[in-house]
Amino acid sequence: MHYTCQTEGQRLTVTLYGELDHHGAVSLRSELDRLIERERPRFFALCLSEVSFCDSSGLGLVMGRLKKCASVGASMVIREPSVAVEKILLLAGMDKLIKIERTERV
Amino acid sequence: MSSAVIEKKQKRKTDRELNSFKAVFPSRSANEGFARMLTASFVSQLDPTVSELADIKTAVSEAVTNCIVHAYPDSVGEITLSGKYYGDGQVVITVKDKGKGIENVKEAMQPLYTTDSGGERSGMGFTVMGAFCDRLRVSSRLGAGTSVTLTKKLSRGE
Numbered sequence: 001m002h003y004t005c006q007t008e009g010q011r012l013t014v015t016l017y018g019e020l021d022h023h024g025a026v027s028l029r030s031e032l033d034r035l036i037e038r039e040r041p042r043f044f045a046l047c048l049s050e051v052s053f054c055d056s057s058g059l060g061l062v063m064g065r066l067k068k069c070a071s072v073g074a075s076m077v078i079r080e081p082s083v084a085v086e087k088i089l090l091l092a093g094m095d096k097l098i099k100i101e102r103t104e105r106v
Numbered sequence: 107m108s109s110a111v112i113e114k115k116q117k118r119k120t121d122r123e124l125n126s127f128k129a130v131f132p133s134r135s136a137n138e139g140f141a142r143m144l145t146a147s148f149v150s151q152l153d154p155t156v157s158e159l160a161d162i163k164t165a166v167s168e169a170v171t172n173c174i175v176h177a178y179p180d181s182v183g184e185i186t187l188s189g190k191y192y193g194d195g196q197v198v199i200t201v202k203d204k205g206k207g208i209e210n211v212k213e214a215m216q217p218l219y220t221t222d223s224g225g226e227r228s229g230m231g232f233t234v235m236g237a238f239c240d241r242l243r244v245s246s247r248l249g250a251g252t253s254v255t256l257t258k259k260l261s262r263g264e
């Protein structure tokens with residue numbers, strides 16, 4: 001699991017790559033928290049288009065970052081979830097807790 | 107001993123067993139991906155759809171992760187993953203540990219139920235397993251271990 005990040009003004013975008021399971025989430029969560037602490041963005045976007053696998057540990061990672069963002073006053077969105085991610089996000093009702101942004105797929 | 111079943115379809119009389127595997131590995135998180143790959147290549151012999159394969163991989167990942175996180179929280183223990191499939195396209199995967207066990211399985215299987223206090227678990231593992239398979243059976247004994255059986259009937263089985 002690795003990630004890239006990009007800052008545009010007040011918006012921090014992190015794109016995750018690979019398989020988002022417990023093994024991948026463990027090191028990622030503290031790295032993302034450190035990044036959020038350091039950048040103090042107004043908006044935090046987690047792009048999940050390149051995540052090929054996601055289980056409930058991935059849901060935990062998203063929920064944990066949602067709390068982290070709330071604690072530093074940032075608002076968080078999920079961007080472009082892949083098919084694998086979307087299915088589990090919807091099953092868990094995460095779309096009611098966090099905004100999911102998608103560009104129209106043609 | 108505590109056990110519970112979530113069942114979507116009535117269990118069918120199973121057909122002839124066509125193939126099986128069994129793997130034993132330590133409860134290290136790197137083995138979550140290993141368990142998924144192993145199960146996926148076994149199930150691939152049945153020519154599953156992309157979404158069936160994804161569902162089975164997710165359910166197995168949930169069960170194996172639970173062994174690593176909950177069954178053996180402060181140690182490395184043994185996980186046994188086994189699978190079988192039948193002539194009618196039914197796949198049965200079992201994940202077993204000899205860890206701390208679950209006192210009340212029914213309660214543990216409720217959506218959002220978690221004993222984790224770190225705030226990084228959603229308590230959705232069993233719900234995901236139940237939703238992505240046709241049948242989920244969990245039985246456990248405190249101090250002795252837990253066994254999770256996932257059953258899914260593939261559409262291409264005749």
Ligand SMILES: Nc1ncnc2c1ncn2[C@@H]1O[C@H](COP(=O)(O)OP(=O)(O)OP(=O)(O)O)[C@@H](O)[C@H]1O
Nearest residue numbers: 056172176177214220221227228229230231232252
């Ligand atoms: N193999 C196991 N051994 C011991 N306890 C377990 C085992 N599997 C599950 N449990 C218990 O059942 C609870 C619910 O499991 P479930 O997978 O649904 O949620 P979780 O693991 O807590 O969170 P999530 O799966 O969303 O990360 C766990 O919190 C744990 O207490």
Ligand SMILES: [Mg+2]
Nearest residue numbers: 168172231232
């Ligand atoms: Mg779990």
